[in-house]
Amino acid sequence: MENREIAAALALIAVYKELAGENAFKTRAFENVARAVEGLAEPLAALKGQGRLREIPGVGESIAGVIAELVDTGASAELEKLRKEIPGGLLEILELQGVGPKKARALWHTLGITTLDALEEACRSGAVRELDGFGAKSEEKILAAVEFKRTSSGFFLYDRAYELAGEIKERIEESGLCPLVEVAGSLRRGKDTVKDADILAVFASEESVPPLRKLIVGLADPKPGKPGERDVIGEGDTKVSVRRRGLQVDVRLIPKKSAACALQYFTGSKTHNTQLRSLAKALGYKVNEYEISGGSGEAGEKKSMFPESEEDLYRTLGLDWVPPELREGEGEIEAAREHRLPRLVALSDFRGLIHCHTTGSDGALSLGELVAECRTRGLEYLCLSDHSPSAAYAGGLSPEDLARQAAEVEALNKAHAPFRIFHGTESDIRADGSLDYPAAVLDRLDFVIGAVHSRLVMPKAEATERLCRAIADPHLTILAHPSGRLLLQREGYEYDSERVLAALAEHGVALEHNCHPARFDPDWRLLKKAAALGIVVSVDPDLHSSDGFDHLALGCLMARKAWLGPRHVLNCLSREEIDEYFKKRKERRRVRR
DNA sequence: GCCGTTTTCGGCCCGACTGTTTTCAGTCG
Structure with missing residues (x-):
């Protein structure tokens, strides 16, 4: 079993335990370990072999036993027992908004x-309102939650949610009621899909609060089936939650002096905040969204502190400022305490564009136009990779087309020097793992991206073998979007990521992070593991039109989330350095023959 | 279930909002 699967099993045990009415701290112990395991670079099987399971934070005797059993047998007696006791349908019911384990x-x-279905029926018949702790309103809310669950996944792609949050931010700014409005939450942390948008509205005086509440309520969608009413999820003095164009937007209204505490609190993640507050408590402080209180008052008096900035807040707790992307509770607090947070890659570190399509295959821009766009943006080079013959649907290039393109590249390189076009391809990886151009054709290119576009459904072992064979091909420079996933549409195909990473490391092949917002493939967790194994990551927009330039910024965000610095990223190399990199790859190929 | 700058037992982040209650439990983030 892979770490990912073991993490899922532990998380499932936690949910079942909640439903079984188990002590909340016990269920949280399993949740914590599930998260820790997901972020682990080393396979659990290896750790178990070395007797090091207990070194994972949060793993004690009992959970170590469960992990060992999952590693050895692929199953857990405890999980199976819970599965028998608790009806599986309750898992779905627990996901409804407003329904927790008790209900x-x-x-x-x-x-x-x-x-x-049974829950819906019981609500309609009025049976639910008779229960202790439930009422007519509960029935109504549950019915709405069931409806919402059936018609929507509840999640949004990052770019869409960011756009919607931006609109709300603008509307609040335009009102003139707030000197500061910030997008916080998972959008600020750069999660690839988001369930809601969190916005911080900082007001200068209490008198702004009523009109602010009114403004936000006014932005809500009309309530389905209830003309005249608005889809307001909650409305209080400090927090207004509405649904707008289907997205849940939580706006927190915060006085100016609390802006930094509120921004920190409202950015999350929940795990990061829990750890931060736990640390604060150990130091004698209490941190909430308004202030830091406590501290070493000489006469034991409580003092309130209102940090000017997030930097101040973290410094008060003895920490370096933690970039929002890293706030996932994966060791960043410890790193901040020991002053060893990494220098993260920034958009200004990117020197070139990798993985671009032109009108030669299915792109919207000609090669000349693409070069012009790159130069306008100050990039030093682009790595051209139109599709290969198997991608007939995308106008894949024949070997003859490719040769003609090479001549065009040469001419443009002369005209635009020192700007440089590196000539490559996005070659299809066939079902058997072979690339779809003859070796002699690939030999003439500067670099080769390999990608799976067909036969997406394949048993896991076969899919893994296919990728590993492609990686072992000495022509391959970069492995593209390895899972083939389309977020919120299509699960990627299954493959053994640990074996694929090992193969990439062994053969010195770079791993693409495809930063199209519908892909973000592979995700940041896998990128983090790849970098830990010394694998170079190529942040690729898979550009088909000018939009691709914006996607590079999103890819940069994901790379930061994976703790990557410029030294981990292929397209942070300068023109001369990447030229050298490609040449070395080709040299190695000659030597190996 | 885990863990220890105060701890091997007694804690485990903290506050807002809702609905069902007459003071609070449950849920959420």
């Missing part, structure tokens, strides 16, 4: 409800 259990034990 799910009440529905199950008193009315025998174990499916969404």
Whole structure:
């Protein structure tokens, strides 16, 4: 079993334990370990072999036993027992907004409800309102939550959510009621998909609060089936939650002196905040969204501190400022305390564009136009990679087309020197793992990107073998979008990521981070592991039009989330350095023959 | 279930909002 699968099993145990009515701290112990395991660079099987499972933070005797069992047998007696005791349909019920473990259990034990259908029926018949702790409003909310769950995944692509959040931010700014409006939450942290947008609205005086509340409520969608009403999820003195164009937007109204504490608190993640507050407590402080209190008052008096900035806040707790992208509870607090947070890659570090398509295959820009766009943006080079013959649907280039393109590249290189076009291809990886141009054709190119576009459905072992064979091909420079996933549309195909990473490291092949917002493939967690193994990451927009330039910024965000610095990223190399890199790859190929 | 700058037992982040209650439990982030 891979780490990812073991993490999923541990998380599932946690959910089942919640439904079983287990102590919340016990369930959290499993949740914490599930998260820790997901971020682990080393395979659990190896750790177990070395007797090092207990070194994972949060793993004690009991959980180490569960992990060992999962590693050895691929199953867990505890999980199987829970699965038998707790009806699986309750998992879906627990996902409904407003329904937690207590309510799910009440529905199950008193009315025998174990499916969404049964729950809906019970609400319509008025049976739910009779239960202790439930009422007519609960029925209405549950019905709305069931409907929402059936019609929407609840998640948005990053770029879409960012756009919607930006609109709301603008509307609040235009009102003149707030000197500061910030997008916080998972958008600020750079998650690839988001469930809601968190916005911080900092007001200068209390009198701004009522009109601010009114403004935000006014931005809500009309309520489905209730003309005249708006889809307001919650409205209080300091927090207004509305749904706008389907996205849940939580706006926090915060007085000016609390801006830094609120921004920190509202950026999350929940895990990061829990760890931060835990540390604060150990130091004798209390941190909330308004202030830092406590500290070493000489006469034991409580003092309140209002940090000027997030930097101040972290410094008060003895920490370096933690970039938002790293705030996932994966060791960043410890690193900040020991002053060893990495210097993260920034957009200004990018020197070239890798993985671009032109009108030669299915791109919207000609090669000349693309060069012009790159130069306008101050880039030093581009790595051209139109599609190969197997991608007939995308106008893949025949070997003859490729030769003609080479002549065009040469001419443009002369005309635009020192700007440089490196000539390559995005060659299809066939079902058997071979590349779809003859070796002699590939030999003439500066670099080769390999990508799977067909036969996406394949048993895991076969898919892994296919990728590993392609990686072992000495022509391959970069492995593209390895999972083939399309976020919120299509699960990627399954492959053994640990084996693929090992193969990339062994053969010195770079790993693409495809930064199209519908792909973000592979995700930041895998990139982090890749970098730990010394694999170079190529942040590629897979550019088909000018939009691709914007996607590079999103890729940069994801690379930061993966703790990458410029030294980990292929396209942070200068023109001369990447030229050298490609030449070395080709040299190695000759030697190996 | 885990863990120890105060701890091997007794804690485990902290506050807002809602609905069902007459003071608070449950849920959420």
